[in-house]
Amino acid sequence: MIKPIKTEEQYEEALERVYHLLQTEPQPQTEKGDELELLVTLIESYEAIHYPMSASDxxxxxxxxxxxxxxxxxxxxxxxxxxxxxxxxxxxxxxxxxxxxxxxxxxxxxxxxxxxxx
Structure with a gap:
Protein backbone atom coordinates (compact mmCIF):
# COMPACT_ATOMS: atom_id res chain seq x y z
CA MET A 1 0.00 0.00 0.00
CA ILE A 2 1.34 3.41 -0.97
CA LYS A 3 1.49 5.92 1.89
CA PRO A 4 2.53 9.58 2.20
CA ILE A 5 6.27 10.18 2.47
CA LYS A 6 7.03 11.70 5.86
CA THR A 7 10.66 10.79 6.58
CA GLU A 8 13.96 10.76 4.72
CA GLU A 9 14.01 6.97 5.03
CA GLN A 10 10.58 6.69 3.38
CA TYR A 11 11.77 9.10 0.69
CA GLU A 12 14.84 6.94 -0.05
CA GLU A 13 12.65 3.81 -0.14
CA ALA A 14 10.28 5.48 -2.59
CA LEU A 15 13.18 6.49 -4.85
CA GLU A 16 14.48 2.93 -4.77
CA ARG A 17 11.04 1.57 -5.69
CA VAL A 18 10.73 4.05 -8.57
CA TYR A 19 14.13 2.96 -9.84
CA HIS A 20 13.06 -0.69 -9.81
CA LEU A 21 9.73 0.10 -11.46
CA LEU A 22 11.48 2.06 -14.22
CA GLN A 23 13.64 -0.97 -14.97
CA THR A 24 10.48 -2.95 -15.82
CA GLU A 25 9.21 -0.20 -18.15
CA PRO A 26 5.62 -0.35 -16.89
CA GLN A 27 2.84 0.61 -19.25
CA PRO A 28 0.45 3.45 -18.35
CA GLN A 29 -2.83 2.46 -16.74
CA THR A 30 -1.49 -0.83 -15.41
CA GLU A 31 -0.95 -1.69 -11.76
CA LYS A 32 2.80 -0.97 -11.95
CA GLY A 33 2.26 2.09 -14.15
CA ASP A 34 -0.22 3.53 -11.63
CA GLU A 35 2.15 2.75 -8.76
CA LEU A 36 4.98 4.55 -10.55
CA GLU A 37 2.80 7.60 -11.21
CA LEU A 38 1.66 7.78 -7.58
CA LEU A 39 5.18 7.38 -6.21
CA VAL A 40 6.56 10.09 -8.49
CA THR A 41 3.80 12.44 -7.32
CA LEU A 42 4.55 11.69 -3.67
CA ILE A 43 8.29 12.12 -4.22
CA GLU A 44 7.80 15.45 -5.97
CA SER A 45 5.59 16.64 -3.13
CA TYR A 46 8.18 15.63 -0.52
CA GLU A 47 10.96 17.28 -2.52
CA ALA A 48 9.02 20.51 -2.92
CA ILE A 49 8.92 20.82 0.86
CA HIS A 50 12.32 19.39 1.84
CA TYR A 51 14.45 20.21 -1.21
CA PRO A 52 12.95 23.33 -2.74
CA MET A 53 14.56 24.44 -5.97
CA SER A 54 14.22 27.64 -7.84
CA ALA A 55 11.99 27.21 -10.87
CA SER A 56 14.18 29.76 -12.62
CA ASP A 57 17.09 27.33 -13.02
Missing amino acids: PVAYLKNKMAQNGLKQIDLIPFIGDKAMVSKVLNKKRELTLSMIKRLSKGLNIPATRLIGH
Missing part, protein backbone atom coordinates in the same frame (compact mmCIF):
# COMPACT_ATOMS: atom_id res chain seq x y z
CA PRO A 58 15.96 24.57 -15.40
CA VAL A 59 19.47 23.10 -15.68
CA ALA A 60 19.76 22.65 -11.91
CA TYR A 61 16.35 21.01 -11.89
CA LEU A 62 17.35 18.72 -14.77
CA LYS A 63 20.61 17.77 -13.04
CA ASN A 64 18.68 16.99 -9.86
CA LYS A 65 16.29 14.75 -11.80
CA MET A 66 19.26 13.02 -13.43
CA ALA A 67 20.79 12.33 -10.02
CA GLN A 68 17.49 11.03 -8.64
CA ASN A 69 16.99 8.69 -11.58
CA GLY A 70 20.60 7.58 -11.92
CA LEU A 71 20.88 9.11 -15.39
CA LYS A 72 24.10 10.10 -17.11
CA GLN A 73 24.65 12.71 -19.82
CA ILE A 74 24.46 10.03 -22.50
CA ASP A 75 20.91 9.22 -21.36
CA LEU A 76 19.81 12.73 -22.40
CA ILE A 77 20.91 12.39 -26.03
CA PRO A 78 17.46 11.23 -27.26
CA PHE A 79 15.89 14.33 -25.70
CA ILE A 80 18.50 17.05 -26.28
CA GLY A 81 20.62 15.97 -29.23
CA ASP A 82 24.16 14.75 -29.63
CA LYS A 83 26.71 14.42 -26.84
CA ALA A 84 28.15 17.89 -27.49
CA MET A 85 24.72 19.53 -27.27
CA VAL A 86 23.93 17.74 -23.99
CA SER A 87 27.22 19.00 -22.58
CA LYS A 88 26.53 22.57 -23.72
CA VAL A 89 23.06 22.55 -22.13
CA LEU A 90 24.26 21.08 -18.82
CA ASN A 91 27.13 23.59 -18.69
CA LYS A 92 24.71 26.45 -19.45
CA LYS A 93 26.45 27.34 -22.69
CA ARG A 94 23.25 26.63 -24.62
CA GLU A 95 19.65 27.08 -23.51
CA LEU A 96 17.01 24.40 -23.79
CA THR A 97 14.86 24.83 -26.88
CA LEU A 98 11.11 24.31 -26.91
CA SER A 99 11.48 20.98 -28.71
CA MET A 100 14.07 19.80 -26.15
CA ILE A 101 11.75 20.82 -23.32
CA LYS A 102 8.86 18.90 -24.87
CA ARG A 103 10.96 15.75 -25.35
CA LEU A 104 12.44 15.94 -21.83
CA SER A 105 9.02 16.55 -20.32
CA LYS A 106 7.45 13.59 -22.06
CA GLY A 107 10.42 11.23 -21.90
CA LEU A 108 11.46 11.87 -18.31
CA ASN A 109 8.07 12.84 -16.87
CA ILE A 110 9.24 16.33 -15.95
CA PRO A 111 6.77 19.21 -15.79
CA ALA A 112 7.62 21.46 -18.74
CA THR A 113 7.21 24.51 -16.49
CA ARG A 114 10.28 23.38 -14.50
CA LEU A 115 12.39 23.44 -17.67
CA ILE A 116 11.42 26.91 -18.80
CA GLY A 117 13.79 29.58 -17.50
CA HIS A 118 12.57 32.91 -16.18
Whole structure:
Protein backbone atom coordinates (compact mmCIF):
# COMPACT_ATOMS: atom_id res chain seq x y z
CA MET A 1 0.00 0.00 0.00
CA ILE A 2 1.34 3.41 -0.97
CA LYS A 3 1.49 5.92 1.89
CA PRO A 4 2.53 9.58 2.20
CA ILE A 5 6.27 10.18 2.47
CA LYS A 6 7.03 11.70 5.86
CA THR A 7 10.66 10.79 6.58
CA GLU A 8 13.96 10.76 4.72
CA GLU A 9 14.01 6.97 5.03
CA GLN A 10 10.58 6.69 3.38
CA TYR A 11 11.77 9.10 0.69
CA GLU A 12 14.84 6.94 -0.05
CA GLU A 13 12.65 3.81 -0.14
CA ALA A 14 10.28 5.48 -2.59
CA LEU A 15 13.18 6.49 -4.85
CA GLU A 16 14.48 2.93 -4.77
CA ARG A 17 11.04 1.57 -5.69
CA VAL A 18 10.73 4.05 -8.57
CA TYR A 19 14.13 2.96 -9.84
CA HIS A 20 13.06 -0.69 -9.81
CA LEU A 21 9.73 0.10 -11.46
CA LEU A 22 11.48 2.06 -14.22
CA GLN A 23 13.64 -0.97 -14.97
CA THR A 24 10.48 -2.95 -15.82
CA GLU A 25 9.21 -0.20 -18.15
CA PRO A 26 5.62 -0.35 -16.89
CA GLN A 27 2.84 0.61 -19.25
CA PRO A 28 0.45 3.45 -18.35
CA GLN A 29 -2.83 2.46 -16.74
CA THR A 30 -1.49 -0.83 -15.41
CA GLU A 31 -0.95 -1.69 -11.76
CA LYS A 32 2.80 -0.97 -11.95
CA GLY A 33 2.26 2.09 -14.15
CA ASP A 34 -0.22 3.53 -11.63
CA GLU A 35 2.15 2.75 -8.76
CA LEU A 36 4.98 4.55 -10.55
CA GLU A 37 2.80 7.60 -11.21
CA LEU A 38 1.66 7.78 -7.58
CA LEU A 39 5.18 7.38 -6.21
CA VAL A 40 6.56 10.09 -8.49
CA THR A 41 3.80 12.44 -7.32
CA LEU A 42 4.55 11.69 -3.67
CA ILE A 43 8.29 12.12 -4.22
CA GLU A 44 7.80 15.45 -5.97
CA SER A 45 5.59 16.64 -3.13
CA TYR A 46 8.18 15.63 -0.52
CA GLU A 47 10.96 17.28 -2.52
CA ALA A 48 9.02 20.51 -2.92
CA ILE A 49 8.92 20.82 0.86
CA HIS A 50 12.32 19.39 1.84
CA TYR A 51 14.45 20.21 -1.21
CA PRO A 52 12.95 23.33 -2.74
CA MET A 53 14.56 24.44 -5.97
CA SER A 54 14.22 27.64 -7.84
CA ALA A 55 11.99 27.21 -10.87
CA SER A 56 14.18 29.76 -12.62
CA ASP A 57 17.09 27.33 -13.02
CA PRO A 58 15.96 24.57 -15.40
CA VAL A 59 19.47 23.10 -15.68
CA ALA A 60 19.76 22.65 -11.91
CA TYR A 61 16.35 21.01 -11.89
CA LEU A 62 17.35 18.72 -14.77
CA LYS A 63 20.61 17.77 -13.04
CA ASN A 64 18.68 16.99 -9.86
CA LYS A 65 16.29 14.75 -11.80
CA MET A 66 19.26 13.02 -13.43
CA ALA A 67 20.79 12.33 -10.02
CA GLN A 68 17.49 11.03 -8.64
CA ASN A 69 16.99 8.69 -11.58
CA GLY A 70 20.60 7.58 -11.92
CA LEU A 71 20.88 9.11 -15.39
CA LYS A 72 24.10 10.10 -17.11
CA GLN A 73 24.65 12.71 -19.82
CA ILE A 74 24.46 10.03 -22.50
CA ASP A 75 20.91 9.22 -21.36
CA LEU A 76 19.81 12.73 -22.40
CA ILE A 77 20.91 12.39 -26.03
CA PRO A 78 17.46 11.23 -27.26
CA PHE A 79 15.89 14.33 -25.70
CA ILE A 80 18.50 17.05 -26.28
CA GLY A 81 20.62 15.97 -29.23
CA ASP A 82 24.16 14.75 -29.63
CA LYS A 83 26.71 14.42 -26.84
CA ALA A 84 28.15 17.89 -27.49
CA MET A 85 24.72 19.53 -27.27
CA VAL A 86 23.93 17.74 -23.99
CA SER A 87 27.22 19.00 -22.58
CA LYS A 88 26.53 22.57 -23.72
CA VAL A 89 23.06 22.55 -22.13
CA LEU A 90 24.26 21.08 -18.82
CA ASN A 91 27.13 23.59 -18.69
CA LYS A 92 24.71 26.45 -19.45
CA LYS A 93 26.45 27.34 -22.69
CA ARG A 94 23.25 26.63 -24.62
CA GLU A 95 19.65 27.08 -23.51
CA LEU A 96 17.01 24.40 -23.79
CA THR A 97 14.86 24.83 -26.88
CA LEU A 98 11.11 24.31 -26.91
CA SER A 99 11.48 20.98 -28.71
CA MET A 100 14.07 19.80 -26.15
CA ILE A 101 11.75 20.82 -23.32
CA LYS A 102 8.86 18.90 -24.87
CA ARG A 103 10.96 15.75 -25.35
CA LEU A 104 12.44 15.94 -21.83
CA SER A 105 9.02 16.55 -20.32
CA LYS A 106 7.45 13.59 -22.06
CA GLY A 107 10.42 11.23 -21.90
CA LEU A 108 11.46 11.87 -18.31
CA ASN A 109 8.07 12.84 -16.87
CA ILE A 110 9.24 16.33 -15.95
CA PRO A 111 6.77 19.21 -15.79
CA ALA A 112 7.62 21.46 -18.74
CA THR A 113 7.21 24.51 -16.49
CA ARG A 114 10.28 23.38 -14.50
CA LEU A 115 12.39 23.44 -17.67
CA ILE A 116 11.42 26.91 -18.80
CA GLY A 117 13.79 29.58 -17.50
CA HIS A 118 12.57 32.91 -16.18
